[in-house]
Amino acid sequence: MLNNLPFIVxxxxxxxxxxxxxxxxxxxxxVMGIHVxxxxxxxxxxxxxxxxxxxxxxxxxxxxxxxxxxxxxxLTLTSIVINLAVVALMLSFIILIYQHYGSIDSKKxxxxx
Amino acid sequence: xxxLEHVPxxxxxxxxxxxxxxxxxxxxxxxxxxxxxxxxxxxxELMGIWLGHDVLKNGIRVYTLGAKLPxxxxxxxxxxxxxxxxxxxxxxxxxxxxxxxxxxxxxxMRFMEWSRNLDKxxxxxxxxxxxxxxxxxxxxxxxxxxxxxxxxxxxAGLIAFYVHRGEALxxxxxxxxxSSIGALMVLFAVGLLYAQYxxxxxxxxxxxxxNSFVDKVVVALxxxxxxxxxxxxxxxxxKPDVYGEAPVxxxxxxxxxxxxxxxxxxxxxxxxxxxxxxxxxxGWILAVLGIxxxxxxxxxALIQSNLKRLIGYSAIAEIGYVLLGLxxxxxxxxxxxxxGVKAISGGIFHIMNDALDLSLLFLVVGTIIxxxxxxxxxxxxxxxxxxxxxxxxxxxxxxxxxxLPPFNGFASKLMIYESVYRFNPFLTIVGVLGSIVMLAIFVxxxxxxxxxxxxxxxxxxxxxxxxxxxxxxxLFIIVIGLFPNLFVDNLITPACQALIHPEKYxxxxx
Amino acid sequence: xxxxxxxGVGFWDPxxxxxxxxxxLLISYIIRSxxxxxxxxxxxxxxFFSGDIPPGKGIHVGNLYWGFSDALRGYYKKVVALxxxxxxxxxxxxxxxMAIILILITLx
Numbered sequence: 001m002l003n004n005l006p007f008i009v010x011x012x013x014x015x016x017x018x019x020x021x022x023x024x025x026x027x028x029x030x031v032m033g034i035h036v037x038x039x040x041x042x043x044x045x046x047x048x049x050x051x052x053x054x055x056x057x058x059x060x061x062x063x064x065x066x067x068x069x070x071x072x073x074x075l076t077l078t079s080i081v082i083n084l085a086v087v088a089l090m091l092s093f094i095i096l097i098y099q100h101y102g103s104i105d106s107k108k109x110x111x112x113x
Numbered sequence: 114x115x116x117l118e119h120v121p122x123x124x125x126x127x128x129x130x131x132x133x134x135x136x137x138x139x140x141x142x143x144x145x146x147x148x149x150x151x152x153x154x155x156x157x158e159l160m161g162i163w164l165g166h167d168v169l170k171n172g173i174r175v176y177t178l179g180a181k182l183p184x185x186x187x188x189x190x191x192x193x194x195x196x197x198x199x200x201x202x203x204x205x206x207x208x209x210x211x212x213x214x215x216x217x218x219x220x221x222m223r224f225m226e227w228s229r230n231l232d233k234x235x236x237x238x239x240x241x242x243x244x245x246x247x248x249x250x251x252x253x254x255x256x257x258x259x260x261x262x263x264x265x266x267x268x269a270g271l272i273a274f275y276v277h278r279g280e281a282l283x284x285x286x287x288x289x290x291x292s293s294i295g296a297l298m299v300l301f302a303v304g305l306l307y308a309q310y311x312x313x314x315x316x317x318x319x320x321x322x323x324n325s326f327v328d329k330v331v332v333a334l335x336x337x338x339x340x341x342x343x344x345x346x347x348x349x350x351x352k353p354d355v356y357g358e359a360p361v362x363x364x365x366x367x368x369x370x371x372x373x374x375x376x377x378x379x380x381x382x383x384x385x386x387x388x389x390x391x392x393x394x395x396g397w398i399l400a401v402l403g404i405x406x407x408x409x410x411x412x413x414a415l416i417q418s419n420l421k422r423l424i425g426y427s428a429i430a431e432i433g434y435v436l437l438g439l440x441x442x443x444x445x446x447x448x449x450x451x452x453g454v455k456a457i458s459g460g461i462f463h464i465m466n467d468a469l470d471l472s473l474l475f476l477v478v479g480t481i482i483x484x485x486x487x488x489x490x491x492x493x494x495x496x497x498x499x500x501x502x503x504x505x506x507x508x509x510x511x512x513x514x515x516x517l518p519p520f521n522g523f524a525s526k527l528m529i530y531e532s533v534y535r536f537n538p539f540l541t542i543v544g545v546l547g548s549i550v551m552l553a554i555f556v557x558x559x560x561x562x563x564x565x566x567x568x569x570x571x572x573x574x575x576x577x578x579x580x581x582x583x584x585x586x587x588l589f590i591i592v593i594g595l596f597p598n599l600f601v602d603n604l605i606t607p608a609c610q611a612l613i614h615p616e617k618y619x620x621x622x623x
Numbered sequence: 624x625x626x627x628x629x630x631g632v633g634f635w636d637p638x639x640x641x642x643x644x645x646x647x648l649l650i651s652y653i654i655r656s657x658x659x660x661x662x663x664x665x666x667x668x669x670x671f672f673s674g675d676i677p678p679g680k681g682i683h684v685g686n687l688y689w690g691f692s693d694a695l696r697g698y699y700k701k702v703v704a705l706x707x708x709x710x711x712x713x714x715x716x717x718x719x720x721m722a723i724i725l726i727l728i729t730l731x
Contacts, residue, residue, distance in 0.1 A: 014301075021294065021714045027286070030710065034293055041301050048308045071193045072307070075255055079300055082262045086293045089266060093273060093286045100279030110280050111287075111354040112708030287710045294714060298721070326729065333725040337717065347716045350706055394731055398724060409702065416692055416699060455630065519637040519644075524628055531632040557687045595637045598628040 006047040013040030027097065027104040031090045038083040045076045120164045121176040121197040124207060125246045127157050132239035139232035147222055150235055154215045161211045165204040169607055173200045173621040175252070183314070183622050191317040191623070198252030198316065200618060201607035205461070206376045207249045209468050213369045214242045216582045217362040220476055223576035224362060224483060234274060240267040241366055245373050252622065253314045254303045257377065261299055261342070264370050265292035272359040272367075284351075284358040291351045295338040302334040315385055316622035319615055324389040332390055335381050336398075342374035345436055346405040349429045353417075356425030357488075361479025364421070365472045368428060372464050375432065379439055383446065384615040392446040399440030400533075404540055406433030407547035414554050420478045420490050423558065424471065427514065430547055431467045435460050437544060438529040441536045442613075449613060452532040458609040459528030462601060466513070466521045466593065473510040473586040477503060480583070481562065484573040490558060495567030500575060504563040509587045511559060513594065515552035521590050524597035 013036055020033025049072030057067040098104050131153040138146040168174055176197040177183045183196050199207070218238070225231060240263060247260035269292070273285035303313065305327050312318050322328060337348070344352040352371075356364050382395055410430030417423040438460025445453040480503060481496065482488050497504035513520035516527075526548060534541040593600055611618070628635045692699055 018714075018718065021290070022711055022718065025711065027710075030290060034290065034297075037294070037297050041297050041304065044301065045304050045307075048304060069193070071313075072304075075304075075307075078255075078259060082259070082266075082296075085266055086262070086289065089269060090286065090289050090293075093269075093282055093289065096273075096276060097279065097282045097286060100282060106710050109283055109708045109710075111283055111357070113703050113706050287713060290710050291713055291717065294717060329728045330725065333721060333728050337721040337724055340720065341717055348713070348720055350708075350713050350716065354708070391728070391731070394727060398727060412695070412698070413702065413706070415688060416703070459630075518635075519640050524630075524635060524637070527635055528628070528630045531630045534632070553688065560687070595641070597635070597637065601628060 006043065006050075010040050010044045010047065013037070013043060016040075025106045027094045027106055028091070030106065031087055031094065034090070035083060035087050038079070038086075042076050042079055042083070045072045045079065048072045049076075117163065117167060118176070120160050120167075121174060121199050121250050122178070124157060124161055124164065124211075124250060125197075125243060127153050127160075128239045128243040128246060132236050132243060135235045135239065136232045139235075143231065146232070146235070150218060150239070154211070154218055158211045158215050161204075161208050164199060165201075165208050168199055168201055168204040169603075173198065173611075173617065175199075175621050191312055191314060193313050194253075195256060196252040196314055196622065197250045198618070198622060199250055200621070201611040202376070202380070202461075202609075203249055203611075205604055205608040206373060206464070207246060209465055210242070210245050210249060210369050210373060213365060213468055213472055214245075216472070216585060217365040217476075220365075220479075220579050220582045221362040223578050224479065225360065230274075234271070237267045237270045238363070238366065241271065241363075241370070245366070245370050248370075248373050248377060252316065254306060254318070255313045258296060258299050258303055261296050261374075262293075265289065265296060268359075268363070268367055268370065271363040272355055274360050274363065275358070278358065281358040284354040288351050288355050291348075292342060295341045298334045298338040302331045302338070305331050305334075314622060315380070316619045319385045319388075320619045320623060322386065322389050328386070329390070332381075332386055332395070336378065336395070339374045339378040339381070340402065343371045343378065343432055343436075344429055345402045345432055346409050346429065349406065349409070349432075352429055353413075353422045353425035356428065356475075357419055357422040361421075361475050361482070364475050364479075368471050368475070369468055371428075371432065372435075372468055375435055375464065379612060382443060383612050384618050387443075387446055387615050393444050396440050396443030396446070399436050399443060400536075400540060401440075403433040403436030403438075403440055404543045406430060406436060407544060408433075411547045411550040411554065415550065418489050418491050420481070420488055420558065420562070421475070423490075423554070424474050424478060427551055427554065428467075428471050430551060431463075431471060431514065433547070434526060434529060434544065435463050435467065437533060437540060438463060438525075441533045441540065444536060446613065447615075450535075452535040454609060454613065455528055456532035456536070457613060458601065458605045459525055459532060461608050461612070462528060462597075462605045463522075463525040465600075465604075466525045466590075469586055469590050469593070470510055470514040470522055473506065473583060473590065474514060476579070476583050476586065477507045477510060480575055480579055483579075484575060485569060487569075490561045493562045493568065494565045495563070496572070497563040498567055499572050502580060503575060504559075506583045506587050507559060507563065509590055511552075511555035513590045515555055516548045517552065519594045521593035521597065524594060524601075 017033045017037025017040060020029055024030060024033060051068050054068035055062055055064060057070045094104055101108055131150060135146055135150065138149050175183055178195040183194060184191060225234060228234060244260045244263035244267060248257060251257050251260060269285045269289040272288055273282050275281040306318055307313060309327055310318055310321055341348040359367065407430045410426050410433060414423050414426035417426060438456050442453045442457035485493060487493055513522040516522040530541045530544055
């Protein structure tokens with residue numbers, strides 16, 4: 001049970017993100033939903049890379065030469081940076097949308113049909 | 114040849130480096146900047162053709178970053194490494210992408226010349242091209258995710274380029290929400306694959322795949338994410354919004370990017386999971402979604418009055434034809450009958466024709482908006498009197514997209530119809546009906562915008578370079594329409610063979 | 624090398640089609656040139672409304688196919704209502720598609 005705790009947290013985070021995306025009408029909360037969803041996926045990748053008693057792949061001061069392959073960490077770093085860019089871009093869209101529409105409600109939209 | 118070895122990487126690197134050189138050169142001189150971009154793109158185009166020629170002659174080309182061979186220097190198993198793998202299918206899509214991008218860039222030079230932010234515009238446009246080239250050529254899943262996000266972010270920036278219009282911002286926001294969720298689902302699927310196999314390379318995963326429960330989840334996630342990006346029903350709704358608001362040269366590249374995601378979808382279903390998973394079920398899902406896309410696309414296009422939105426809905430229908438062809442080919446995979454092969458080649462052929470026809474129509478509509486300033490077709494009329502050449506180009510584009518002989522759309526649609534008919538006649542009937550309604554819609558658009566009494570007097574002239582680019586597209590449409598078998602024999606059949614023989618794709622890497 | 628495209632069941636020869644099309648174009652041009660030359664000056668611009676006063680505004684060529692969309696009114700009412708333009712609904716459709724594909728693939 002306790003070993004699976006990180007995976008349960010991943011599922012909870014992704015569900016929360018999807019909940020915000022589906023039911024929150026405030027655009028900023030939608031962006032928060034995307035970020036929470038992204039954090040869930042990141043946590044999943046990190047959790048994949050965990051090995052009990054593993055040694056970080058830093059060659060200086062390493063006690064043994066059998067080390068953990070740092071691929072999931074590298075993937076997570078990339079994904080965090082991309083998530084940051086996405087969130088920053090979307091927040092700047094929201095600022096401009098507020099200037100034009102005077103509202104950040106997702107139901108106030110002009111494109112439909 | 115040393116250079117030829119590095120061409121797959123250069124196809125991604127040249128647009129990327131040009132993108133970041135653009136703002137610097139733009140500070141010096143705008144002519145220098147344009148000259149630099151065009152030179153870079155033409156050299157990319159030539160390299161793409163060279164690579165395609167080489168792949169057709171010598172077989173699959175694998176480019177490994179940081180090592181001589183893809184499988185070297187690993188303690189256990191297949192190493193995690195950036196690998197570009199180019200077979201006939203990748204090379205075919207790459208050639209389409211660069212050609213359309215080159216045409217759209219030259220069109221841009223006059224179309225966007227009023228803007229003060231051209232440096233940033235070209236930077237983003239080149240980044241979008243980089244992302245698409247990367248998506249096309251990459252051989253591993255994680256880079257696929259990275260390039261997917263590059264495409265999303267740069268195209269969201271471009272969609273919001275008319276920042277004085279609230280609608281453009283709204284469209285960009287919707288696109289960004291939709292595509293970042295799609296990308297996160299791709300990343301989640303990649304994580305699941307990595308958890309099982311310790312692999313990220315497509316060919317290596319295809320070799321060791323098990324068809325466990327988790328694999329099925331992965332297929333569902335990847336399938337829906339790429340269907341979302343391609344814009345099939347029921348996740349098509351971002352498409353008319355975005356195509357209606359983005360600048361026209363950007364729309365042309367976005368069409369190409371949705372065709373690229375279709376290609377990735379088929380790469381995943383055929384090459385990676387094709388030999389293991391229940392392909393009949395997947396094929397039916399895709400074919401039914403294709404039928405729904407055709408039906409909904411044409412019926413919704415009928416009631417639109419905004420020209421760009423209208424063509425956006427017909428673009429959904431065109432995606433439906435590709436899904437129909439390749440989906441019904443997938444039903445019988447891997448033991449394909451002759452009709453299955455024909456259906457798949459018809460679908461691949463239609464990818465090329467889609468890119469050409471929709472680009473031509475969008476460029477013509479963009480020119481109409483450029484010279485009149487109106488995007489609602491009910492405010493237009495009698496344009497043929499001022500611009501007969503524009504009317505002729507639109508006529509060619511609309512005949513091609515609605516599948517009238519002897520244009521290119523007819524050849525590919527005929528291949529799809531006649532082979533899909535063997536699987537299920539009902540699918541073909543809906544496809545033919547969709548084509549008929551499509552023709553009816555475009556006849557209406559043609560009559561409203563080009564015939565009748567001119568409504569406006571203040572019509573600007575069309576710049577020659579824009580006209581020339583549309584002319585080149587029209588020329589391609591006519592040539593492919595008149596000599597379809599040359600293209601089918603030399604380009605489509607090798608691409609189709611590359612798609613339906615996953616074992617060769619796997620062998621080239623391992 | 625033949626220039627015919629083999630398409631599953633049949634074949635398609637664009638050049639033969641083009642030749643036939645040009646011949647038909649020539650024939651129709653000949654028939655047209657045998658027509659009355661004086662017809663059409665100043666008459667063609669006005670629409671004929673059976674003697675009624677033509678409706679000036681309201682109906683224009685953009686209303687072509689109103690019969691089609693009127694016959695499918697029920698369908699269009701539903702489908703246009705589905706295209707709400709709200710971003711939450713777009714996400715909902717995506718999640719629904721994902722769920723359907725997942726259920727189909729894992730259960731069948």
